[in-house]
Amino acid sequence: MKVIEWTDGITAEQYEKMLADQNGRCAICKTSKFGGMGKRLHLDHNHETNEVRGLICSGCNRGLVTSKTA
Structure with a gap:
């Protein structure tokens, strides 16, 4: 299997x-427009447990990162 x-x-x-x-x-906003350079959804996961939560678009991924650093 290719990773x-x-x-x-x-x-x-x-x-x-x-x-x-x-x-x-997107698992959060439900858009079908992924955005970003790769035009793919990001893997949303818990950084402490590595539990996968779903695939999210670039906008939601940026929003999650911003909310964690605010």
């Missing part, structure tokens, strides 16, 4: 399944 580097070690198959389970949309 997708930018998704913290999940496989391409796992990414595609998660994307299908989310109907091709």
